[in-house]
Amino acid sequence: MSPRTGRAPRPTGRVLTLLELLQSGGTRTVAELADRLGVEGRTVRRYVDQLIDLDVPVESVRGRYGGYRLGRGYRLPPLMLGDEEALAVLLGLAAGRRAGLTERTASETASAKIRRVLPGHLARRLDALVDSLAFTDRPGEPATPDAGVLLTLADAVRHHRPVSIRYTDRDGRRSERTLHAYGIVAHAGRWYVTGLDPRLDEDRTFRLDRVTDARALPGSFEAPPVPDPAQRVLSGFATAEYRHAVTLRVHGTPEQIRARLPAAVATLTEDEPTATGDRTDERWLRVELRVERLDWLPPALAALDRPFAIERPAELRTLVHALAQRLRSCADA
Known part of the structure; x- marks a missing residue:
């Protein structure tokens, strides 16, 4: 050990x-x-x-x-990195550690090994840069997946092999699932695997830091051509079951709406299709969200600066009216 x-x-x-x-x-x-x-x-x-x-x-x-x-004369090749290559590697390790995508100790030891084989002048310059870095966001809770789980799932994705995973959901319930994994996605500091649950015949997305074990199973499967794994994860976030179901009608273009309500948050559907179908045309679009909290939505809708109507829930209308009154009071002060 x-x-x-x-x-x-x-x-x-x-x-x-x-x-x-x-x-x-x-x-x-x-x-x-x-x-x-x-x-x-x-x-x-x-x-x-x-x-x-x-x-x-x-x-x-x-x-x-x-x-x-x-065999005589065999040696591992020396690590030969140019200035830009070394910078890319060390910044990638620093960013991955900061975002929670890599385990802290592994990132630090890897950085130390790279520094040891770099020329002294280059190592000192890169150390100065990494030490001077500052991040505007605070690191979230550690969510780094187990390396063995990550590699097993990556192999299953590449070779289209079913896998068995042990998973603990956000309520602490444990289960063992069979998954046809389509891809691995890094999003907002977390790792996810998305694929088909053949028992339910439904797409599922799992956080990898909640997967405690993964093992390959016999057989193979055929992955669907579309959509890509990243889009599947974002769509899953937007349609997941949360405390509040919100339905809006917003007048604008999809690009204008996505600027404040991205695909990971909301789904858009045509409410009144245009004759040309041009995505640059402003028209009424139906926007649906599943959220745990409503308090962030009134400021987001105000920043959207587009005409909108709230179909549900009534609680959101109350919050929007309250925000409007506060803004009016500040403007009249």
Whole structure:
């Protein structure tokens, strides 16, 4: 087990450790490697086969003192990054850590490893830039998914394999689902997987930080051509069950309305189709939302600055009237 985390290292980590041991030079016996890696001899042989599959020239040495060694002259290629490449990598790690898309410790150790192999002058300049960065938003609650879950789902998406996931919903209810995963989407600091629940024959979207286990199942499926996974996630947000169902009629273009009520929040439908069908024509559009709170909607509608009518709920009309009275009082003061 890892002394820092208390968890057993993953097989991929052991394979990399094996490569490091072989790179230190000489012939390593199976018994020695098994002891260093904390595995059995047959597992060492399996890890060696994995390195060979990656075109790493591992040689088998027979005899009393036999074992494994790297082919003569083999070395891992040095990390060669230009100024812009190094900047892109370090800024990506910083932004991912800030947004909660990457685990903090993993981002920091990866950044440290990259800095160690960069030329001194470049490392100092990049450190100065990263240290001077400021963000206008505050980081939200950590929502980083388990790396093993993320990689398993990514493999299932690529090869169209069904997966079984263990999921805990926002009310703490646990369930085991089968999913035909269409794609993985990062949105607003969280990771999501979207796909078909074949048991219900319905599309579903799951937060990955709430998935505790994922494993591939036998078989395959055919993914639908449209819409793309990101659009599926946004549409799911807009139609999800929340406390309030809101229906509006707004006069404007879809682009004007989307400026304040994006696809992740609201769905738009034609109320009075135009003869030309031109999306730049202003006309009445029906806007539907599912929201937990109504208090943010009156300011959003005021900022929209388009004629609108509230069909439901009546509580929203009351909030809009209250905001109008407050604005009128401030203007008359």
